[in-house]
Amino acid sequence: DIVMTQSPDSLAVSLGERATISCKSSQSILKSPNNENHLSWYQQKPGQPPKLLIYWTSVRESGVPDRFSGSGSGTEFTLAIDNLQAEDVAVYYCQHEMFGQGTRVEIK
Amino acid sequence: QVQLEQSGAEVKKPGDSVKVSCKASGYSFTSYGFSWVRQAPGQGLEWMGWISANHGRANYPQKFRDRVTMTRDTSTNTVYMELRSLRSDDTAVYYCVRDYSYRRDYWGQGTLVTVSS
DSSP, rough: OEEEEEEOOOEEEEETSEEEEEEEESOOOOOOTEEEEEEEOOOEEETSOOOEETTHHHOTTTOOOOEEEEEETTTTEEEEOOEEEEEEEEEOOOOOOOOOOEEOOOOO | EEEEEEHHHHHHTTOOOOEEEEEEEEEGGGGEEEEEEEEOOOEEEEEEEEEETTTTOOEGGGTTTTTTEEEEEEETEEEEEEOOOOOGGEEEEEEEEEEEEEEEEEOOOEEEEEOOO
């Protein structure tokens, strides 16, 4: 099983600034022949199921603001949230098959 | 619209089994797979496995391989997750999730399973 590890576990960012979350897999998730990385990101707010933000590393789900972006390849991936808004306070998870442990984003 | 309707909350004793259902509607059932994901109180998300709605082939992580079985019924567009030999640390909300190539886009409302003596 491929293990996903996120960092940091939590971070506090000022409104309007950038939040960056790292996700590392225990082995490469690059799939041939299309060189696709099947890495997704989710946002979860209290009392709600997770919401898909990004899939296949960098494709934004329909309706997700473009301040959310994903990048990476192989074993290292990043979720960036530009111009952080109050409604972005949540826990964020990366996922291949298994999920990372989650990163809590708060307002500084 | 896509909907995943899960069965209701369950209370079980240690050693029991639980079977949670998830009825899908609003799309072509056999064109997607399903993952089951659970979340213990105050904890993160835990993937329990995946099943193809088309072929019925399932894939489980090592942690659950001996205790979980996922099945589907194409006549009713329903998937099932059975977890055996329940323990107190299996207390969690269990979600069925539509899963296409690791893209888990629609989530059921969740089913709370409580394991207590």
